[in-house]
Amino acid sequence: MGRQPCCDKVGLKRGPWTIEEDNKLMNFILNNGIQCWRLVPKLAGLMRCGKSCRLRWINYLRPDLKRGAWTEAEEDMIIELHSRLGNRWSKIAAHFPGRTDNEIKNHWNTKIKKKLKFLGLDPLTHKPIDQPENCVSKSEEFLDNSSLGEQEVLMLELQETLQSEDFQTQQNKKNLNTNLHEQRSTGTSSSSLDEEKPNLASMFNETREFPETGSIEIQNSEPLDAISYIVGTNDIQLEDPFQNWIDSPLPWDVFSSLGENFL
DNA sequence: AATGTGATCAACCGCCCCCAT
DNA sequence: GATGGGGGCGGTTGATCACAT
Numbered sequence: 001m002g003r004q005p006c007c008d009k010v011g012l013k014r015g016p017w018t019i020e021e022d023n024k025l026m027n028f029i030l031n032n033g034i035q036c037w038r039l040v041p042k043l044a045g046l047m048r049c050g051k052s053c054r055l056r057w058i059n060y061l062r063p064d065l066k067r068g069a070w071t072e073a074e075e076d077m078i079i080e081l082h083s084r085l086g087n088r089w090s091k092i093a094a095h096f097p098g099r100t101d102n103e104i105k106n107h108w109n110t111k112i113k114k115k116l117k118f119l120g121l122d123p124l125t126h127k128p129i130d131q132p133e134n135c136v137s138k139s140e141e142f143l144d145n146s147s148l149g150e151q152e153v154l155m156l157e158l159q160e161t162l163q164s165e166d167f168q169t170q171q172n173k174k175n176l177n178t179n180l181h182e183q184r185s186t187g188t189s190s191s192s193l194d195e196e197k198p199n200l201a202s203m204f205n206e207t208r209e210f211p212e213t214g215s216i217e218i219q220n221s222e223p224l225d226a227i228s229y230i231v232g233t234n235d236i237q238l239e240d241p242f243q244n245w246i247d248s249p250l251p252w253d254v255f256s257s258l259g260e261n262f263l
Numbered sequence: 264a265a266t267g268t269g270a271t272c273a274a275c276c277g278c279c280c281c282c283a284t
Numbered sequence: 285g286a287t288g289g290g291g292g293c294g295g296t297t298g299a300t301c302a303c304a305t
Contacts, residue, residue: 037290038289
């Protein structure tokens with residue numbers, strides 16, 4: 001006996017959301033909050049399933065979302081958390097305010113998983129997967145397509161991994177993290193986060209910016225009752241004004257004045 | 264310029280968990 | 285304790301984009 005579907009799917013729209021739909025959902029939630037996702041599409045005038053609305057809000061429309069490239073520190077943190085928590089993406093996402101579980105899951109599946117495989121580590125268990133010969137041949141295959149700098153770093157990582165006495169998972173993780181940090185400090189990679197992050201502060205009518213600390217103070221801070229949403233604490237202390245904004249308690253009411261032009 | 268291939272990511276599906284009754 | 289409903293979660297798909305040939 002299967003469960004009843006969450007909603008009557010007949011006549012419901014599927015696929016990519018239009019700007020008009022986004023605006024409807026955004027305006028509805030900002031003005032009314034979320035009591036019951038099942039009722040949201042009906043009340044907002046959307047021909048969508050409640051779950052679809054929830055997903056769209058969480059993964060795309062939430063004002064505190066942090067879009068843009070992943071930093072090395074974030075990637076390291078994901079690897080570390082995944083080794084402890086496994087595929088519990090929502091738990092992992094809780095450590096990254098502004099990032100969604102879907103985003104983390106996608107990044108893991110498309111980037112980090114490959115990175116670990118090339119290092120001879122099983123992305124599932126974070127333990128070595130193959131005989132050393134196989135690890136090397138795989139790595140060589142990868143190295144053929146890598147830049148010289150990447151090759152040097154990866155060879156060092158691989159050597160350290162292979163040379164470890166007992167391939168203990170913890171040790172491998174430490175090696176990996178250490179190497180990744182070393183790679184960062186040598187300037188072989190750079191984050192494009194600063195270039196891509198949106199200037200959210202400019203969206204507010206009454207904000208003050210403090211360049212010396214990078215913090216943003218929102219003057220219009222009314223009690224938060226329209227939307228009940230918890231912004232978690234961040235384990236990674238990034239020197240980033242946008243991150244500071246993310247970490248601060250959000251007076252959500254300020255978004256309601258943004259209207260149709262918010263996006 | 265056209266086509267093929269791989270990467271990325273938004274969105275869906277179905278199951279599970281929690282809570283109210 | 286059993287049941288049903290809603291929300292949340294993880295796996296997967298498919299459209300789109302970027303790059304290579």
